Amino acid sequence: MISLGFVTLYPNQELGLATELAKRAPEFGIELYRLTPTSIEPTSELVRGESYNHKTNKWEQSSFEIPMFLYDRCFYSNDEISKKSQPIMNWLKLRPATVFLGHGLPNKWEIYKTLRQDKELSPYVPSTEQALSSSAILRTLTKKQQLILKPEKGSMGKGIIGLFLHRNYVEVVYKDEKLLNKNQFTTRRELKTWLDSIISNQPYLLQPYLPLHNEENRPFDIRILLQKNGQGKWMEQGRGIRLGMPDHLISNLGGGGETRSYESWTENMSFHQKQLLSENIHTINNRLPELLEEQFEPLFEIGVDLGLTSEGAIWILDTNSKPGRKVLLETNPSKEDALYKTPLQYCLHLHSKQTT
Structure with a gap:
């Protein structure tokens, strides 16, 4: 055995x-x-x-x-x-x-640097920098008006912060457990002190705020599950939509989000929109696993989160080497048996390589 x-x-x-x-x-x-x-x-x-x-x-x-x-x-x-x-x-x-079966991926900064240098994937990667100081964050906020702060080692949407510059104040939006918090800072000193307390606990990354909400102001993204099959080849197990709570920053399911099937979500798109989205996803699916394995350790599965703006721009929001299955199980119930058999089939593949 x-x-x-x-x-x-x-x-x-x-x-x-x-x-x-x-x-x-x-x-x-x-x-x-x-x-x-x-x-x-x-x-x-x-x-x-x-x-x-x-x-x-x-x-x-x-x-x-x-x-x-x-x-x-x-x-x-x-x-x-x-x-x-x-x-x-x-x-x-x-x-x-x-x-x-698979080794984990490094932190988000290392992944970003790798994706940014790849000619096929770089167009899909949001501009990212390390949040090295509160002063640097505030300088970027003055230029960009709206920013997202993400923990370098974060997962499941924890620790993500939105910064929004208004005329007389800066609004800070973040989630604490399942509650959405909104704070307003009217002085630079107060905001700087608050940011220092955040970035001193763990390293953060800084990205422009991307408009990834639907007409009801609910954040959404496309979750794709890629896995290796029994022959050790990468394949897409399926894709679905994660729909977050109104006014929230991200569509994390743990924070009260819902799932939608990819087919029902795209049914109101034009043929051209569907075709363009499909081609872009195909490019990402083909190149991403190959690139990550070239640069890092062998992998078995990857959860890929993609954002789509109203103008049709597609962004790689996150790559996760220990993805959940909830989106696929809820939106593609017929995939259930395959989802549970694939790790076993791949284990068998690894074993056969050892014995040959």
Whole structure:
């Protein structure tokens, strides 16, 4: 049996995904285990995790060796578990006996620099700079009037801030949990102090504010899921639309957003608009995975978020090497089985490469 470990920071994270994979794993000659980085005993290299009992359809406590293959679904933040887990995952990536389905991507600044230098993809990349000081942010705001601040290592829309310059004040828009906050600063000193408190906690990037809202002032984007198939070739699993809350900055589903099918969303477009959008997405899908693997580590899947302005300009907003499946499961239910089988098929592909 081939052993595949489903790795998360906390024991019950992404339980639904792990369970669906475990149910299908025997069909591919794979035994799926659940573990956290901190559940590995350093001296014996034994893991105290969980295995799936196919008779009871339940997870059970189990002790096992580090699996041959690992599916990394760890989402790091600044907490203690992340600080303990990251070095362990880095050690596993260097361990000769362990193969990861895919390695993670670096921070947003490194990705931006890579995409910006590529002649095919650079037209789709918003101008970005590092927010090195509050003074630099304010200088850019004076020129551009509207800006977005994004954490360099952010995910799931956390920490994104909008800055909007009005005649007598600057409006700051950000989300705290699920609530939308709007603050007004009438003096430069107050705003500078507030910005200093933000950028001193973590590095931020600065981008022009892009008009990516619909006629109801709801932010939206196109989420595309790219994965490698059982032959190790990149393919598009599907695409859907994420629609955010009115007046919010982004369309993150965790903040109360909704999904729409790509087909229903594009049905009111003209033939020319649809064709142009399709061609641009095709260019991005073809080049993006290839470029990221050329520059960084091998990958298994990528979530690509695209923005579309009312003038038809397309922007690459984010690339994520640990994407969710909610958009596709809600908008393309027929894809469910394929979504859960693909990681197992790719694991089998990696195993066959080792044995040939």
